[in-house]
Amino acid sequence: MNRHVKFDLNATPRAQDRAEASVALFGGNPVIAPGRITSWPAAKRKHLKALGVVVDSGRYHRVNHPVVTDLERCLTNWAGNWTTRAVGSGTAAIHVELDYFKDRGNLVVTAALNWPGAVGPISISGLQPRFVDVDLTLAGIDEDAAANTMEPDVAAVLVTHLFGNNILAPRTRAAARSRGIAIIDDVCQSIGAVKNIVNGMYLDSDALALSGNGAKHLGAGELGFVLTKDPNLIEHVDHVSLTSSSRNGARIFSAYSQGYNYRPNVFSAAIASSRIKGLDKQLKKRRNNATILWQMIRDLPGLSPLFDPADHSQSMLNFPLRIELEILGFPQGPAGRDFIIKLLQAEGVPVWVWLTRPVFEYLPAMRGRWNAADFPNTMRLLDTMFYVSEIAPPNDAEIMKLYADAFHKIWSALPKILGRVREVATAA
Structure with a gap:
C-alpha cells in the first residue's frame, strides 16, 4: 500500500528542471497521443x-x-x-x-x-x-x-x-x-x-x-x-x-x-x-484494466482507491481514486487535487473530477436547507476524489500501461512543482 512519506523537495535543481520541462502542461510532450484511447460507448x-x-x-x-x-x-x-x-x-x-x-x-x-x-x-x-x-x-x-x-x-x-x-x-x-x-x-x-x-x-x-x-x-x-x-x-x-x-x-x-x-x-x-450478450465480458475487462492500472501505480505516495478493483463483484464503471493530501503535504481543500488532475490530463490521461459539492447544493429545491459542514466524510471525498475513465474495452493493458507511465511521470516531477501546487492550493 502507499508509503506515508512526503516528497523530497531538496532534489538537485538540474534534475528538477528537467522533470518540470518534460511535463506536458509546461510544454513537454504528452505520454498519450491524441486518438490513442477509445472513448466509451465504443460504437461497433x-x-x-x-x-x-x-x-x-x-x-x-x-x-x-x-x-x-x-x-x-x-x-x-x-x-x-x-x-x-x-x-x-x-x-x-x-x-x-x-x-x-x-x-x-x-x-x-x-x-x-x-x-x-x-x-x-x-x-x-x-x-x-x-x-x-x-x-x-x-x-x-x-x-x-x-x-x-x-x-x-x-x-x-x-x-x-x-x-x-x-x-x-x-x-x-x-x-x-x-x-x-x-x-x-x-x-x-x-x-x-x-x-x-x-x-x-x-x-x-x-x-x-x-x-x-x-x-x-x-x-x-x-x-x-x-x-x-x-x-x-x-x-x-x-x-x-x-x-x-x-x-x-x-x-x-x-x-x-x-x-x-x-x-x-x-x-x-x-x-x-x-x-x-457481451455484458459479462465487458465487466470483466473493466475490472481487469482497473486492477492492472492499480498494480502499476499503487506504490505512488498519496494515492488510494475508493474500493478494491480486484473484487469480482464490482461493476467498475470508472476507476475512482483519492489523493491523500496530508501524505503529499498539501493544505486541505480541492486545489491541490485539481492541479494534479490538470497535469495528468495534459499527459492525455482521461481523469476527471465529477462531483464537487454535496448533492443538496446542486438542487434549487434543497439548497440552503442543509449545511455541508455536517457531512465531513462527504466533504473530504469531494476535496480529494477523482476518477480514471475509459477503462472499458477495447482499451486494454497496453493503454493502462500508458496511463501508469503518465502517473509516474507526474509523480517524478512533483518534487519540483509541488511548491507551485501549494501556492495554487493556498491561494484558492
Whole structure:
C-alpha cells in the first residue's frame, strides 16, 4: 500500500528542471497521443445493424415495440432475480419507484454524496430528503447513520452505488425492513449489483433503478429500467409513465396515468439489447484494466482507491481514486487535487473530477436547507476524489500501461512543482 512519506523537495535543481520541462502542461510532450484511447460507448457495426431494425420497423416510439420487449426479457434473464420494465432514464426509474412507495411516509433517507438526477425525484414525488454522511472507504451511504435515521415518517431509503461500487449496507437494510421502510437501490452506475453479489444472494431491495445512458455500461443513449419482484410496482410503471399507449398495443388514455411519458427510447433499447450478450465480458475487462492500472501505480505516495478493483463483484464503471493530501503535504481543500488532475490530463490521461459539492447544493429545491459542514466524510471525498475513465474495452493493458507511465511521470516531477501546487492550493 502507499508509503506515508512526503516528497523530497531538496532534489538537485538540474534534475528538477528537467522533470518540470518534460511535463506536458509546461510544454513537454504528452505520454498519450491524441486518438490513442477509445472513448466509451465504443460504437461497433453491430450497433448500426440494431438501429437499422428500428428504422425498418417504422415504429420509433411504441413501448410495446418488439425491441423493447426483447430487451426487458434479456435483462431480466441476465439479472436472474428481477422483473424488468424499461423507462426513459435512470432518473425516471427512481421517480416511478418513489411514486409507488410515497404513501409510506414523507421522508427519504439518502447520502449527501450523490447524483442530482438520483435525488431530484424525491422532491418531484412530494417527499423530503433526509441526508446522512457516507462511509469514507466506500463513498456510499454510512449504514449506521442511515439505520439511526429510520424514523416513523420515513417512506424509503435510497442507496446510491457510485462508480460501480456495491453498497451492501446490511444494517441499513435490516433497520428499514424492521420498520416497513422501502429500500430502493440506485444502481445506474453499478449494473452488476442487480446480480447475486451478496455471498451468492441478491440485494435485499424492493426496487432497483438502472440507467442505459450512453456513459453507462449499456452505452445506449437515454434509457432506464425499473427492476423489482413486486408485480404491483411493475403495473405501476405503466400507470405513471404511459399516457396514450399500452403494452398490448391499444391506443388508450388511462384514468390512472400521471402523464410523465417515460416511454423508453426504442433506438436506445436496440443498442442496449445488442450489448447484453457481451455484458459479462465487458465487466470483466473493466475490472481487469482497473486492477492492472492499480498494480502499476499503487506504490505512488498519496494515492488510494475508493474500493478494491480486484473484487469480482464490482461493476467498475470508472476507476475512482483519492489523493491523500496530508501524505503529499498539501493544505486541505480541492486545489491541490485539481492541479494534479490538470497535469495528468495534459499527459492525455482521461481523469476527471465529477462531483464537487454535496448533492443538496446542486438542487434549487434543497439548497440552503442543509449545511455541508455536517457531512465531513462527504466533504473530504469531494476535496480529494477523482476518477480514471475509459477503462472499458477495447482499451486494454497496453493503454493502462500508458496511463501508469503518465502517473509516474507526474509523480517524478512533483518534487519540483509541488511548491507551485501549494501556492495554487493556498491561494484558492
